[in-house]
Amino acid sequence: MKNRILKGGLAAVIVLATVAFTNTKKEVDVEASTIAWTGEKVTGSHNGTIELKSGHLMMEDDKIVGGEFVMDMSTITVTDLSGENKGKLEGHLKSEDFFGIEKHPEAKLVITSAASKGNGKFGIVGDLTIKNETHPITFDLSVNGDSAKTHLTIDRSKYNVRYGSGSFFDNLGDKTIYDNFELDVNLKF
Template identity: 70%
Template sequence: MKKNLLKGAAASVIVLTTLAFTTMKKEINIKESNVTWTGKKVTGSHTGTIQLKSGFFNMEDEKLIGGEFVMDMSSISNTDLSGESKQKLEGHLKSEDFFGVEKHPTAKLVITNIASKGNGSYGVVGNLTIKNITKPVTFDLEINDNSASAKLSIDRSKYDVKYGSGSFFDDLGDKTIYDNFDLDVNLKF
């Protein structure tokens, strides 16, 4: 009798412990989410969008513990130009000079470490893969209800995106394109 009672108590503790730490996968609504990029050069800047292919957050007791996001690099579009200029820039961004989307159709971010800053704010470390090159990135992420936002600055030269980079080529003058590009990420889930 005592043995059965102890087994029952142990089972109850295991069940309660499991319920106390509920892990949930929150899928990103890719149709309602958006990623806006901005690239700068000596003579100005360009802006556009990249579509998410998939993404999710892992949550435990309503706190962020992980996540993974895949971007469709073939969806890179420009929003500040029109006509032939727009088409030329988009084609160039998709070419081997930049992101080589024919060989590398996706980019991926995997969250590897998270520090809560309180009130839905997190310091995030992740591995970003572009052109099959993976490097760590850090950024702040804000989560409110069923949305999240982050701003990232990415050094393209670390991912073999060299075109127009003063880090690789001398005497570019006003044709220099800065190595860092910015991503403004707004997610719905």
């Protein structure tokens, strides 16, 4: 009886050790990675950047099995304006009207599942949290060696970012800001 328990315990340790060593954590180089955003309104658009605070992919045999990415919302910048207009828009984006960085300094994406589509492309399912609101999101991620890239479309109204949204306010006319904004993400590992 003791032999069976000992053998069973040893087998469990070997299985756990094998599983633990097949998963690889690929840390993102936050300095070399970029996130570019674009937001549109009736009369035009604006764009800029947001910096990653941290991030990693969990890999098993060259397949994505998880991951987490944290964006530092205090780093949101506007790249299509300069001077006073740039400062005003950046301040407004950081205010409670938009991302409320004082109360919500980070946004986070947690990968909950991934499926290989071949040729280094993965269909990703995850949970995106902005302003303490979490909603599922799906997108494709292309991985090539020590880099990965994706394009995301995010509906800001789901995350309580309502300023100028025609979904919540009537009669905005040409002051309407569209709910969807775009993120182009380039990751380096």
